[in-house]
Amino acid sequence: MNQTYGLIFFLFLFAPIFVFYEIFKKHWADKTLKKTFWIAVPAGVGAVFLTRFAYLLVEFFLGYDLRSFLSGNHSWQYLLMASICVVGLIEEFIKTAVGMVVATLVDSERGSTVIFISLVGCALGFSLIENFHYYTNFGASVVVPRVLISATAHLFFAAVCSVIIAKAYAKKRSDCKISLRIIAGILVASVIHGLFNFMVFYYEIVALNGIMLSIMFVFLLGIYEAWISVMKMDEQKVLCLTGCPGCGSIAFHRSRFCSLCGSRVNVLRKTGMIVEEKKDN
Numbered sequence: 129m130n131q132t133y134g135l136i137f138f139l140f141l142f143a144p145i146f147v148f149y150e151i152f153k154k155h156w157a158d159k160t161l162k163k164t165f166w167i168a169v170p171a172g173v174g175a176v177f178l179t180r181f182a183y184l185l186v187e188f189f190l191g192y193d194l195r196s197f198l199s200g201n202h203s204w205q206y207l208l209m210a211s212i213c214v215v216g217l218i219e220e221f222i223k224t225a226v227g228m229v230v231a232t233l234v235d236s237e238r239g240s241t242v243i244f245i246s247l248v249g250c251a252l253g254f255s256l257i258e259n260f261h262y263y264t265n266f267g268a269s270v271v272v273p274r275v276l277i278s279a280t281a282h283l284f285f286a287a288v289c290s291v292i293i294a295k296a297y298a299k300k301r302s303d304c305k306i307s308l309r310i311i312a313g314i315l316v317a318s319v320i321h322g323l324f325n326f327m328v329f330y331y332e333i334v335a336l337n338g339i340m341l342s343i344m345f346v347f348l349l350g351i352y353e354a355w356i357s358v359m360k361m362d363e364q365k366v367l368c369l370t371g372c373p374g375c376g377s378i379a380f381h382r383s384r385f386c387s388l389c390g391s392r393v394n395v396l397r398k399t400g401m402i403v404e405e406k407k408d409n
């Protein structure tokens with residue numbers, strides 16, 4: 129019986145990945161997005177091992193265990209600095225770097241939606257291994273609420289970062305400005321990540337209490353808004369006659385997503401009418 133429960137909880141660790149996949153199922157009409165997602169998830173698993181190696185280097189340099197420091201009795205200034213400048217920065221830098229590599233390999237033009245799916249896929253893979261580590265060390269009672277918290281938080285950090293980066297590609301920025309956008313996305317995600325960790329460790333917020341549920345609700349809303357933003361950025365260079373596999377509507381527009389149901393549209397015919405790119409004010 130214990131083995132059966134163990135297997136159930138082990139499968140439960142994969143729940144966020146399949147839930148995300150089902151929620152975004154209507155967007156998989158484009159095989160590029162589906163391919164990106166299933167490459168990004170195992171890439172996120174690999175990002176965990178890169179992160180652990182980076183932590184070993186930091187702990188060797190500092191001379192103490194980082195997790196013990198975060199859970200120890202230290203002043204809030206040191207805890208906040210460690211949460212943002214060490215944990216947040218290392219994890220978000222590695223996840224973003226791996227996600228951008230996946231986006232580049234799958235789609236050389238790196239559209240906004242490909243970047244979003246790549247980064248959140250890495251976040252889900254990263255969260256999966258983190259939760260598996262907690263499961264093997266602390267058991268199911270700890271990992272069940274943590275699966276929901278960890279997956280939602282990592283998705284939110286990746287979503288915020290992806291919106292900042294995707295805008296540079298949507299506006300056809302120069303390589304220099306794109307690089308600055310990537311750095312800005314990593315820094316913003318690192319700060320949010322660090323602040324979240326600081327609140328959890330310093331104030332000892334209990335999993336799935338009122339405060340944590342409120343934070344998760346804000347994170348979920350942010351993920352949704354981020355996806356809407358990147359969908360609006362993903363446009364084609366020419367006007368096309370498109371058909372929506374989701375609701376069946378047919379229309380002329382540049383967007384690669386249906387304005388009625390949000391499904392990825394199929395191009396039925398290109399008009400050949402090139403639309404000038406909008407210039408920033």
